[in-house]
Amino acid sequence: MKIAVAADHGGFLLKEAIKAHLTERGCEVLDLGTHSEASVDYPDYGRACGEAVASGHAERGIVCCGTGIGISIAANKVKGIRAAVVTNEFMAEMTKRHNDANIIALGGRVLDEATALRLVDLWIDTEFEGGRHQRRVDMLNEM
Numbered sequence: 608m609k610i611a612v613a614a615d616h617g618g619f620l621l622k623e624a625i626k627a628h629l630t631e632r633g634c635e636v637l638d639l640g641t642h643s644e645a646s647v648d649y650p651d652y653g654r655a656c657g658e659a660v661a662s663g664h665a666e667r668g669i670v671c672c673g674t675g676i677g678i679s680i681a682a683n684k685v686k687g688i689r690a691a692v693v694t695n696e697f698m699a700e701m702t703k704r705h706n707d708a709n710i711i712a713l714g715g716r717v718l719d720e721a722t723a724l725r726l727v728d729l730w731i732d733t734e735f736e737g738g739r740h741q742r743r744v745d746m747l748n749e750m
């Protein structure tokens with residue numbers, strides 16, 4: 608599975624840890640930056656990840672900023688993107704099961720690394736339920 612990752616300075620260190628973890632899992636990683644802790648603007652990175660997933664260059668994406676919020680808002684501006692901020696295991700699982708989230712957003716200043724990696728694994732390993740949830744996802748895609 609090819610996963611795009613992107614972060615601003617607030618999520619840079621977490622993005623690096625996620626990249627290493629994904630590689631260990633056998634995923635192909637498309638790193639869209641940023642590449643240091645120098646201050647950058649999260650909208651650029653959220654959009655880059657959204658576009659990589661929407662265009663099919665990556666199957667899914669993971670974005671990180673300080674909270675996960677700003678960069679998720681940016682990713683969600685791209686048509687076809689369902690980016691979800693997740694802060695616990697229930698959210699990580701349910702956003703795949705019900706929303707078929709194609710991007711998750713994590714906060715580098717919110718989550719410790721071990722928790723974040725657990726959320727990544729849960730989201731990757733959970734299946735979308737389809738059925739009535741497919742209809743709702745279709746409605747999102749129409750917006």
Ligand code: RB5
Nearest residue numbers: 617672673674676677678
């Ligand atoms: C950057 O300081 C911070 O605002 C950003 O990382 C993010 O938390 C925004 O939502």
